[in-house]
Amino acid sequence: MKPVEVFQGDSPIVLGLPHTGTYVPDAIMANLNPRGRRLDDTDWHIHKLYNGVLAGASTVRATFHRYVIDANRDPVGVSLYPGQNTTGLVPLTDFDGTDIWIDPPDEAAVKARQDAFHTPYHAALQAELERVRDLHGIAILYDCHSIRSGIPFLFDGTLPDFNIGTNMGDTCAPEIEAATQEVCAKAEGYTSIANGRFKGGWTTRHYGHPKKGMHAIQMELAQSTYLTTEASPWTYDKDKAARLRPYLTEILKKLAALAPTLKGTS
Template sequence: MQAVQVQQGDGPVILAFPHVGTEVPPEVAARLNAEGRLLRDTDWYIHTLYANLIPGLTTVTATQSRYVIDLNRDPSGTSLYPGQTTTGLIPDTTFDNVPIWHQPPQAADVAHWLQAVHQPYHAALASEIARVRAKHGVAILYDCHSIRSQVPWLFPGTLPDLNIGTNTGTSCAPELQQAVSAIAAASGHTWVLNGRFKGGWTTRHYGRPEAQVHAIQMELSQISHLAAEEPPFALHPARTAHLRQTLTHILATLADLAPRLAH
Protein backbone atom coordinates (compact mmCIF):
# COMPACT_ATOMS: atom_id res chain seq x y z
CA MET A 1 0.00 0.00 0.00
CA GLN A 2 1.36 3.39 -1.02
CA ALA A 3 0.25 6.02 1.49
CA VAL A 4 1.50 9.10 -0.33
CA GLN A 5 2.45 10.32 -3.79
CA VAL A 6 5.06 13.06 -4.24
CA GLN A 7 5.68 15.17 -7.30
CA GLN A 8 8.75 17.32 -6.88
CA GLY A 9 8.88 20.81 -8.36
CA ASP A 10 11.69 23.34 -8.45
CA GLY A 11 9.74 26.26 -6.96
CA PRO A 12 9.32 27.43 -3.34
CA VAL A 13 5.65 26.42 -2.92
CA ILE A 14 4.49 23.01 -1.71
CA LEU A 15 0.87 21.91 -2.02
CA ALA A 16 -0.34 19.35 0.51
CA PHE A 17 -3.46 17.25 -0.15
CA PRO A 18 -4.19 15.21 2.99
CA HIS A 19 -7.88 14.53 2.36
CA VAL A 20 -8.23 13.74 -1.36
CA GLY A 21 -7.53 10.02 -0.96
CA THR A 22 -10.31 7.56 -1.78
CA GLU A 23 -8.46 4.28 -1.26
CA VAL A 24 -9.71 2.13 1.62
CA PRO A 25 -7.89 -1.08 2.59
CA PRO A 26 -10.17 -4.14 2.46
CA GLU A 27 -9.95 -4.70 6.22
CA VAL A 28 -11.26 -1.16 6.78
CA ALA A 29 -13.90 -1.28 4.05
CA ALA A 30 -15.36 -4.44 5.58
CA ARG A 31 -16.05 -2.53 8.81
CA LEU A 32 -17.60 0.60 7.28
CA ASN A 33 -21.37 0.84 6.95
CA ALA A 34 -23.15 2.03 3.79
CA GLU A 35 -22.78 5.68 4.78
CA GLY A 36 -19.10 5.22 5.49
CA ARG A 37 -18.46 3.64 2.12
CA LEU A 38 -19.72 6.82 0.42
CA LEU A 39 -16.58 8.61 1.73
CA ARG A 40 -18.76 11.70 1.89
CA ASP A 41 -16.21 13.87 3.66
CA THR A 42 -13.47 13.51 1.04
CA ASP A 43 -11.99 16.74 -0.33
CA TRP A 44 -13.40 15.92 -3.76
CA TYR A 45 -11.24 16.84 -6.77
CA ILE A 46 -9.14 19.36 -4.88
CA HIS A 47 -5.95 17.99 -6.45
CA THR A 48 -7.60 18.41 -9.87
CA LEU A 49 -8.64 21.96 -9.02
CA TYR A 50 -5.04 22.93 -8.24
CA ALA A 51 -3.37 20.96 -11.03
CA ASN A 52 -0.76 22.90 -13.04
CA LEU A 53 -1.81 26.33 -11.80
CA ILE A 54 1.76 27.66 -11.79
CA PRO A 55 5.10 26.11 -12.75
CA GLY A 56 7.37 24.54 -10.18
CA LEU A 57 4.85 23.33 -7.61
CA THR A 58 5.71 20.40 -5.38
CA THR A 59 2.72 18.25 -4.44
CA VAL A 60 2.34 15.79 -1.56
CA THR A 61 -0.87 13.81 -2.04
CA ALA A 62 -2.51 11.26 0.24
CA THR A 63 -3.92 8.12 -1.33
CA GLN A 64 -5.93 6.79 1.63
CA SER A 65 -9.33 8.05 2.74
CA ARG A 66 -9.52 10.22 5.85
CA TYR A 67 -11.79 7.47 7.23
CA VAL A 68 -8.68 5.25 7.44
CA ILE A 69 -6.75 7.91 9.38
CA ASP A 70 -7.03 11.70 9.32
CA LEU A 71 -3.69 13.17 8.24
CA ASN A 72 -4.57 16.67 9.42
CA ARG A 73 -5.04 15.64 13.04
CA ASP A 74 -2.47 15.69 15.83
CA PRO A 75 -1.08 12.13 16.11
CA SER A 76 -1.41 12.41 19.89
CA GLY A 77 -5.18 12.70 19.47
CA THR A 78 -5.30 16.20 21.01
CA SER A 79 -8.26 18.20 19.66
CA LEU A 80 -7.47 21.02 17.25
CA TYR A 81 -10.47 22.99 18.46
CA PRO A 82 -11.02 22.37 22.18
CA GLY A 83 -14.64 22.88 23.16
CA GLN A 84 -15.84 22.78 19.53
CA THR A 85 -17.34 19.89 17.60
CA THR A 86 -14.79 18.11 15.42
CA THR A 87 -13.73 14.63 14.32
CA GLY A 88 -10.72 12.67 15.54
CA LEU A 89 -7.83 10.70 14.12
CA ILE A 90 -10.23 8.01 12.91
CA PRO A 91 -13.67 9.61 12.59
CA ASP A 92 -16.61 7.91 14.28
CA THR A 93 -19.13 9.83 12.16
CA THR A 94 -19.51 12.01 9.12
CA PHE A 95 -19.45 15.79 9.50
CA ASP A 96 -23.23 15.49 9.92
CA ASN A 97 -22.73 13.26 12.99
CA VAL A 98 -23.98 10.19 11.13
CA PRO A 99 -22.18 6.94 12.13
CA ILE A 100 -19.88 5.47 9.47
CA TRP A 101 -18.99 2.11 11.08
CA HIS A 102 -20.82 -1.11 11.82
CA GLN A 103 -17.64 -2.30 13.58
CA PRO A 104 -15.97 0.77 15.10
CA PRO A 105 -12.18 1.07 15.19
CA GLN A 106 -10.27 0.39 18.41
CA ALA A 107 -7.11 1.86 19.90
CA ALA A 108 -5.02 -0.78 18.11
CA ASP A 109 -6.46 0.37 14.78
CA VAL A 110 -5.42 3.95 15.48
CA ALA A 111 -1.89 2.84 16.34
CA HIS A 112 -1.65 0.70 13.20
CA TRP A 113 -2.83 3.35 10.76
CA LEU A 114 -0.74 6.03 12.40
CA GLN A 115 2.30 3.93 11.57
CA ALA A 116 1.15 2.71 8.16
CA VAL A 117 -0.35 5.93 6.73
CA HIS A 118 -0.03 9.00 8.96
CA GLN A 119 3.71 8.73 9.58
CA PRO A 120 4.73 8.03 5.94
CA TYR A 121 2.66 10.96 4.70
CA HIS A 122 4.20 13.38 7.16
CA ALA A 123 7.69 11.98 6.63
CA ALA A 124 7.30 12.71 2.91
CA LEU A 125 5.93 16.20 3.62
CA ALA A 126 8.75 17.01 6.04
CA SER A 127 11.31 15.76 3.52
CA GLU A 128 9.92 18.00 0.78
CA ILE A 129 9.83 21.01 3.11
CA ALA A 130 13.51 20.41 3.93
CA ARG A 131 14.43 20.00 0.26
CA VAL A 132 12.61 23.14 -0.87
CA ARG A 133 13.97 25.22 2.01
CA ALA A 134 17.52 24.05 1.22
CA LYS A 135 17.07 25.10 -2.41
CA HIS A 136 15.34 28.44 -1.90
CA GLY A 137 16.19 29.44 1.66
CA VAL A 138 12.46 29.31 2.40
CA ALA A 139 9.53 26.93 1.95
CA ILE A 140 5.88 27.91 1.67
CA LEU A 141 3.47 25.11 2.56
CA TYR A 142 -0.05 25.61 1.24
CA ASP A 143 -2.41 23.03 2.74
CA CYS A 144 -5.35 22.34 0.41
CA HIS A 145 -8.79 21.45 1.76
CA SER A 146 -12.51 21.64 1.04
CA ILE A 147 -15.73 21.06 2.92
CA ARG A 148 -19.44 21.34 2.24
CA SER A 149 -20.74 24.88 2.59
CA GLN A 150 -23.41 23.94 5.14
CA VAL A 151 -22.54 21.53 7.94
CA PRO A 152 -24.67 22.47 10.97
CA TRP A 153 -22.94 19.97 13.26
CA LEU A 154 -19.63 21.82 12.75
CA PHE A 155 -20.62 25.44 12.18
CA PRO A 156 -23.73 27.62 11.85
CA GLY A 157 -24.91 29.17 8.60
CA THR A 158 -23.07 29.02 5.28
CA LEU A 159 -19.29 28.88 5.06
CA PRO A 160 -17.49 31.51 2.93
CA ASP A 161 -15.96 30.30 -0.32
CA LEU A 162 -12.37 30.92 0.78
CA ASN A 163 -11.38 30.15 4.39
CA ILE A 164 -7.78 31.19 5.02
CA GLY A 165 -6.10 29.71 8.09
CA THR A 166 -2.78 30.88 9.54
CA ASN A 167 -3.27 29.77 13.15
CA THR A 168 -4.25 33.34 14.03
CA GLY A 169 -1.24 34.77 12.23
CA THR A 170 1.48 32.58 13.73
CA SER A 171 2.13 30.05 10.95
CA CYS A 172 3.37 32.43 8.24
CA ALA A 173 4.90 35.86 7.72
CA PRO A 174 2.43 38.78 7.92
CA GLU A 175 3.07 39.74 4.29
CA LEU A 176 1.92 36.32 3.09
CA GLN A 177 -1.27 36.50 5.14
CA GLN A 178 -1.93 40.02 3.89
CA ALA A 179 -1.29 39.10 0.26
CA VAL A 180 -3.61 36.09 0.27
CA SER A 181 -6.31 38.07 2.07
CA ALA A 182 -6.06 40.92 -0.45
CA ILE A 183 -6.45 38.53 -3.38
CA ALA A 184 -9.42 36.86 -1.72
CA ALA A 185 -11.05 40.23 -1.07
CA ALA A 186 -10.74 41.23 -4.73
CA SER A 187 -11.75 37.85 -6.17
CA GLY A 188 -15.53 38.11 -6.08
CA HIS A 189 -15.64 35.13 -3.71
CA THR A 190 -16.77 35.36 -0.12
CA TRP A 191 -13.86 34.85 2.27
CA VAL A 192 -12.67 34.92 5.85
CA LEU A 193 -9.31 34.91 7.63
CA ASN A 194 -8.94 32.62 10.65
CA GLY A 195 -12.67 32.00 10.97
CA ARG A 196 -14.04 28.55 11.80
CA PHE A 197 -10.96 26.97 10.20
CA LYS A 198 -7.72 28.46 11.50
CA GLY A 199 -5.47 25.72 10.19
CA GLY A 200 -5.23 22.07 11.15
CA TRP A 201 -2.33 20.08 12.54
CA THR A 202 -0.32 20.42 9.32
CA THR A 203 -0.42 24.21 9.39
CA ARG A 204 0.26 24.42 13.11
CA HIS A 205 2.99 21.78 13.15
CA TYR A 206 5.03 22.94 10.17
CA GLY A 207 4.40 26.69 10.14
CA ARG A 208 7.58 28.14 11.66
CA PRO A 209 8.26 31.53 10.07
CA GLU A 210 11.33 32.00 12.26
CA ALA A 211 12.78 28.87 10.61
CA GLN A 212 11.81 30.02 7.09
CA VAL A 213 8.89 27.59 6.82
CA HIS A 214 5.57 29.35 6.23
CA ALA A 215 2.25 27.48 6.27
CA ILE A 216 -1.21 28.52 5.13
CA GLN A 217 -4.37 26.42 5.05
CA MET A 218 -7.05 27.10 2.45
CA GLU A 219 -10.41 25.52 3.19
CA LEU A 220 -12.65 25.91 0.15
CA SER A 221 -16.41 25.73 0.32
CA GLN A 222 -17.30 22.91 -2.05
CA ILE A 223 -20.12 24.86 -3.65
CA SER A 224 -17.42 27.18 -5.04
CA HIS A 225 -16.32 24.45 -7.47
CA LEU A 226 -18.69 21.45 -7.33
CA ALA A 227 -21.98 21.13 -9.18
CA ALA A 228 -23.56 19.78 -5.98
CA GLU A 229 -22.32 18.86 -2.53
CA GLU A 230 -23.85 15.40 -2.76
CA PRO A 231 -22.87 12.26 -4.70
CA PRO A 232 -21.46 12.06 -7.32
CA PHE A 233 -19.61 15.27 -6.32
CA ALA A 234 -18.78 16.36 -9.88
CA LEU A 235 -16.83 19.52 -10.68
CA HIS A 236 -18.83 22.46 -12.07
CA PRO A 237 -16.87 23.72 -15.11
CA ALA A 238 -17.68 27.44 -14.84
CA ARG A 239 -17.22 27.58 -11.07
CA THR A 240 -13.98 25.64 -11.35
CA ALA A 241 -12.61 27.98 -14.03
CA HIS A 242 -13.41 31.07 -11.94
CA LEU A 243 -11.89 29.60 -8.81
CA ARG A 244 -8.74 28.43 -10.61
CA GLN A 245 -8.09 32.03 -11.65
CA THR A 246 -8.16 33.11 -8.01
CA LEU A 247 -6.01 30.19 -6.86
CA THR A 248 -3.49 30.86 -9.63
CA HIS A 249 -3.18 34.45 -8.46
CA ILE A 250 -2.66 33.31 -4.86
CA LEU A 251 0.00 30.72 -5.65
CA ALA A 252 1.86 32.96 -8.09
CA THR A 253 1.94 35.73 -5.50
CA LEU A 254 3.25 33.37 -2.80
CA ALA A 255 5.99 32.20 -5.15
CA ASP A 256 6.92 35.80 -6.02
CA LEU A 257 7.13 36.76 -2.35
CA ALA A 258 9.31 33.79 -1.36
CA PRO A 259 12.72 35.35 -2.20
CA ARG A 260 12.00 38.27 0.14
CA LEU A 261 11.50 35.83 3.02
CA ALA A 262 14.68 33.81 2.49
CA HIS A 263 17.56 34.41 4.89
Protein backbone atom coordinates in the same frame (compact mmCIF):
# COMPACT_ATOMS: atom_id res chain seq x y z
CA MET B 1 -1.13 1.40 -3.12
CA LYS B 2 1.49 3.80 -1.80
CA PRO B 3 0.11 6.03 0.98
CA VAL B 4 1.57 9.20 -0.53
CA GLU B 5 2.35 10.61 -3.96
CA VAL B 6 5.05 13.26 -4.30
CA PHE B 7 5.88 15.55 -7.21
CA GLN B 8 9.07 17.55 -6.74
CA GLY B 9 9.01 21.00 -8.29
CA ASP B 10 11.44 23.90 -8.29
CA SER B 11 9.17 26.52 -6.71
CA PRO B 12 9.27 27.60 -3.04
CA ILE B 13 5.61 26.49 -2.83
CA VAL B 14 4.60 23.04 -1.62
CA LEU B 15 0.96 22.06 -2.03
CA GLY B 16 -0.26 19.73 0.70
CA LEU B 17 -3.20 17.47 -0.23
CA PRO B 18 -4.14 15.41 2.84
CA HIS B 19 -7.83 14.76 2.15
CA THR B 20 -8.30 14.06 -1.57
CA GLY B 21 -7.52 10.33 -1.35
CA THR B 22 -10.29 7.74 -1.56
CA TYR B 23 -8.30 4.54 -0.97
CA VAL B 24 -9.68 2.39 1.84
CA PRO B 25 -8.18 -1.09 2.41
CA ASP B 26 -10.74 -3.87 1.99
CA ALA B 27 -10.69 -4.91 5.64
CA ILE B 28 -11.36 -1.35 6.76
CA MET B 29 -14.04 -0.78 4.14
CA ALA B 30 -15.83 -3.92 5.36
CA ASN B 31 -16.08 -2.37 8.83
CA LEU B 32 -17.58 0.90 7.59
CA ASN B 33 -21.35 1.03 7.74
CA PRO B 34 -23.35 2.09 4.66
CA ARG B 35 -23.07 5.74 5.69
CA GLY B 36 -19.31 5.50 6.08
CA ARG B 37 -18.84 3.74 2.74
CA ARG B 38 -20.16 6.83 0.99
CA LEU B 39 -16.92 8.65 1.89
CA ASP B 40 -18.88 11.89 1.93
CA ASP B 41 -16.21 13.90 3.75
CA THR B 42 -13.63 13.66 0.98
CA ASP B 43 -12.07 16.90 -0.30
CA TRP B 44 -13.54 15.96 -3.66
CA HIS B 45 -11.40 16.71 -6.75
CA ILE B 46 -9.16 19.19 -4.97
CA HIS B 47 -6.06 17.66 -6.60
CA LYS B 48 -7.72 18.16 -9.99
CA LEU B 49 -8.68 21.74 -9.15
CA TYR B 50 -5.10 22.66 -8.21
CA ASN B 51 -3.40 20.66 -10.96
CA GLY B 52 -1.27 23.06 -13.00
CA VAL B 53 -2.31 26.25 -11.19
CA LEU B 54 1.33 27.08 -10.44
CA ALA B 55 4.12 25.79 -12.63
CA GLY B 56 6.91 24.27 -10.55
CA ALA B 57 4.95 23.81 -7.35
CA SER B 58 5.69 20.62 -5.44
CA THR B 59 2.77 18.45 -4.38
CA VAL B 60 2.45 15.93 -1.55
CA ARG B 61 -0.83 14.00 -1.75
CA ALA B 62 -2.25 11.38 0.59
CA THR B 63 -3.91 8.59 -1.40
CA PHE B 64 -5.83 7.16 1.60
CA HIS B 65 -9.18 8.38 2.82
CA ARG B 66 -9.52 10.37 6.01
CA TYR B 67 -11.78 7.63 7.46
CA VAL B 68 -8.75 5.32 7.40
CA ILE B 69 -6.83 7.92 9.38
CA ASP B 70 -6.88 11.69 9.12
CA ALA B 71 -3.55 13.05 7.87
CA ASN B 72 -4.52 16.51 9.17
CA ARG B 73 -4.94 15.54 12.82
CA ASP B 74 -2.51 15.44 15.72
CA PRO B 75 -1.16 11.87 15.99
CA VAL B 76 -1.61 11.96 19.76
CA GLY B 77 -5.27 12.94 19.40
CA VAL B 78 -5.29 16.53 20.70
CA SER B 79 -8.39 18.37 19.44
CA LEU B 80 -7.88 21.15 16.92
CA TYR B 81 -10.85 23.08 18.23
CA PRO B 82 -11.48 22.37 21.93
CA GLY B 83 -15.13 22.81 22.86
CA GLN B 84 -16.34 22.61 19.24
CA ASN B 85 -17.60 19.66 17.26
CA THR B 86 -14.89 18.18 15.07
CA THR B 87 -13.59 14.79 13.96
CA GLY B 88 -10.54 13.04 15.34
CA LEU B 89 -7.47 11.13 14.21
CA VAL B 90 -9.70 8.26 13.10
CA PRO B 91 -13.17 9.80 12.78
CA LEU B 92 -15.95 7.99 14.62
CA THR B 93 -18.64 10.03 12.84
CA ASP B 94 -18.97 11.91 9.61
CA PHE B 95 -19.24 15.70 9.44
CA ASP B 96 -22.95 15.47 10.20
CA GLY B 97 -22.29 13.68 13.49
CA THR B 98 -23.55 10.33 12.20
CA ASP B 99 -21.76 7.07 13.09
CA ILE B 100 -19.70 5.60 10.24
CA TRP B 101 -18.42 2.31 11.75
CA ILE B 102 -19.92 -1.11 12.38
CA ASP B 103 -17.28 -1.56 15.09
CA PRO B 104 -15.07 1.46 15.80
CA PRO B 105 -11.34 0.68 15.54
CA ASP B 106 -9.55 0.01 18.81
CA GLU B 107 -6.30 1.56 19.97
CA ALA B 108 -4.16 -1.11 18.32
CA ALA B 109 -5.94 -0.65 14.99
CA VAL B 110 -5.46 3.12 15.15
CA LYS B 111 -1.75 2.66 15.86
CA ALA B 112 -1.40 0.28 12.91
CA ARG B 113 -3.07 2.80 10.61
CA GLN B 114 -0.86 5.56 11.92
CA ASP B 115 2.25 3.54 11.11
CA ALA B 116 1.01 2.54 7.66
CA PHE B 117 -0.50 5.84 6.49
CA HIS B 118 -0.19 8.92 8.72
CA THR B 119 3.53 8.60 9.45
CA PRO B 120 4.61 7.99 5.82
CA TYR B 121 2.56 10.95 4.61
CA HIS B 122 4.17 13.32 7.06
CA ALA B 123 7.63 11.90 6.52
CA ALA B 124 7.22 12.69 2.82
CA LEU B 125 5.82 16.15 3.50
CA GLN B 126 8.62 16.98 5.96
CA ALA B 127 11.25 15.79 3.49
CA GLU B 128 9.79 17.84 0.65
CA LEU B 129 9.53 20.99 2.74
CA GLU B 130 13.13 20.59 3.84
CA ARG B 131 14.27 20.00 0.24
CA VAL B 132 12.49 23.14 -0.91
CA ARG B 133 13.87 25.17 1.98
CA ASP B 134 17.38 23.99 1.11
CA LEU B 135 16.82 25.20 -2.47
CA HIS B 136 15.27 28.57 -1.67
CA GLY B 137 16.14 29.35 1.95
CA ILE B 138 12.40 29.24 2.62
CA ALA B 139 9.48 26.90 2.06
CA ILE B 140 5.80 27.85 1.95
CA LEU B 141 3.32 25.07 2.59
CA TYR B 142 -0.08 25.84 1.10
CA ASP B 143 -2.43 23.20 2.48
CA CYS B 144 -5.31 22.54 0.08
CA HIS B 145 -8.75 21.66 1.47
CA SER B 146 -12.45 21.86 0.71
CA ILE B 147 -15.68 21.22 2.57
CA ARG B 148 -19.42 21.57 2.10
CA SER B 149 -20.57 25.12 2.72
CA GLY B 150 -23.35 24.09 5.09
CA ILE B 151 -22.72 21.59 7.91
CA PRO B 152 -24.75 22.43 11.05
CA PHE B 153 -22.85 19.86 13.15
CA LEU B 154 -19.61 21.78 12.56
CA PHE B 155 -20.65 25.40 12.13
CA ASP B 156 -23.63 27.73 11.95
CA GLY B 157 -24.83 29.31 8.73
CA THR B 158 -23.05 29.21 5.39
CA LEU B 159 -19.29 29.02 5.14
CA PRO B 160 -17.49 31.72 3.12
CA ASP B 161 -16.00 30.63 -0.19
CA PHE B 162 -12.35 31.19 0.79
CA ASN B 163 -11.38 30.23 4.35
CA ILE B 164 -7.78 31.17 5.14
CA GLY B 165 -6.13 29.60 8.17
CA THR B 166 -2.87 30.67 9.81
CA ASN B 167 -3.69 29.92 13.46
CA MET B 168 -4.18 33.64 14.06
CA GLY B 169 -1.00 34.57 12.22
CA ASP B 170 1.34 32.14 14.00
CA THR B 171 2.14 29.83 11.08
CA CYS B 172 3.44 32.23 8.44
CA ALA B 173 4.85 35.68 7.87
CA PRO B 174 2.14 38.36 7.92
CA GLU B 175 2.93 39.20 4.29
CA ILE B 176 1.80 35.70 3.25
CA GLU B 177 -1.55 35.99 4.98
CA ALA B 178 -2.04 39.55 3.73
CA ALA B 179 -1.28 38.65 0.10
CA THR B 180 -3.72 35.74 0.23
CA GLN B 181 -6.42 37.87 1.82
CA GLU B 182 -5.94 40.58 -0.79
CA VAL B 183 -6.59 38.23 -3.69
CA CYS B 184 -9.59 36.63 -2.00
CA ALA B 185 -11.12 39.95 -1.01
CA LYS B 186 -11.09 41.26 -4.56
CA ALA B 187 -12.28 38.00 -6.14
CA GLU B 188 -15.56 39.06 -7.74
CA GLY B 189 -18.57 37.07 -6.62
CA TYR B 190 -16.75 35.25 -3.82
CA THR B 191 -16.70 35.68 -0.04
CA SER B 192 -13.71 35.18 2.22
CA ILE B 193 -12.50 35.17 5.81
CA ALA B 194 -9.22 34.66 7.63
CA ASN B 195 -9.06 32.55 10.79
CA GLY B 196 -12.81 32.10 11.04
CA ARG B 197 -14.22 28.64 11.72
CA PHE B 198 -11.11 27.09 10.19
CA LYS B 199 -7.86 28.45 11.57
CA GLY B 200 -5.53 25.89 10.05
CA GLY B 201 -5.39 22.21 10.84
CA TRP B 202 -2.67 20.21 12.53
CA THR B 203 -0.54 20.20 9.39
CA THR B 204 -0.51 23.99 9.16
CA ARG B 205 0.22 24.37 12.86
CA HIS B 206 2.85 21.62 12.92
CA TYR B 207 4.93 22.84 9.99
CA GLY B 208 4.40 26.58 10.23
CA HIS B 209 7.55 27.91 11.92
CA PRO B 210 8.47 31.20 10.25
CA LYS B 211 11.64 31.64 12.32
CA LYS B 212 12.91 28.38 10.82
CA GLY B 213 12.09 29.40 7.26
CA MET B 214 8.98 27.21 7.22
CA HIS B 215 5.72 29.03 6.51
CA ALA B 216 2.31 27.37 6.31
CA ILE B 217 -1.15 28.54 5.34
CA GLN B 218 -4.36 26.57 4.88
CA MET B 219 -7.02 27.25 2.28
CA GLU B 220 -10.41 25.67 2.95
CA LEU B 221 -12.62 26.19 -0.09
CA ALA B 222 -16.38 25.86 0.01
CA GLN B 223 -17.18 23.00 -2.35
CA SER B 224 -19.93 25.10 -3.90
CA THR B 225 -17.16 27.05 -5.64
CA TYR B 226 -16.20 24.19 -7.95
CA LEU B 227 -18.72 21.31 -7.64
CA THR B 228 -22.03 21.16 -9.45
CA THR B 229 -23.74 20.37 -6.13
CA GLU B 230 -22.41 19.59 -2.68
CA ALA B 231 -23.83 16.07 -2.76
CA SER B 232 -23.23 12.71 -4.38
CA PRO B 233 -21.97 12.11 -7.04
CA TRP B 234 -19.81 15.14 -6.20
CA THR B 235 -19.46 16.25 -9.80
CA TYR B 236 -16.58 18.51 -10.74
CA ASP B 237 -18.00 21.58 -12.48
CA LYS B 238 -15.59 22.64 -15.23
CA ASP B 239 -17.14 26.08 -15.63
CA LYS B 240 -17.04 26.88 -11.92
CA ALA B 241 -13.49 25.58 -11.70
CA ALA B 242 -12.40 27.65 -14.70
CA ARG B 243 -13.71 30.74 -12.95
CA LEU B 244 -12.02 29.88 -9.65
CA ARG B 245 -8.62 28.65 -10.80
CA PRO B 246 -7.23 32.05 -11.90
CA TYR B 247 -7.63 33.33 -8.34
CA LEU B 248 -5.80 30.28 -6.98
CA THR B 249 -3.03 30.90 -9.50
CA GLU B 250 -2.83 34.54 -8.48
CA ILE B 251 -2.53 33.62 -4.81
CA LEU B 252 0.23 31.10 -5.40
CA LYS B 253 2.15 33.36 -7.78
CA LYS B 254 2.06 36.15 -5.19
CA LEU B 255 3.33 33.79 -2.49
CA ALA B 256 6.11 32.48 -4.71
CA ALA B 257 7.15 36.05 -5.53
CA LEU B 258 7.18 36.91 -1.82
CA ALA B 259 9.43 34.01 -0.88
CA PRO B 260 12.81 35.66 -1.72
CA THR B 261 11.88 38.73 0.34
CA LEU B 262 11.14 36.62 3.40
CA LYS B 263 14.40 34.71 3.65
CA GLY B 264 16.00 35.31 7.03
CA THR B 265 12.93 37.04 8.46
CA SER B 266 10.68 35.82 11.27
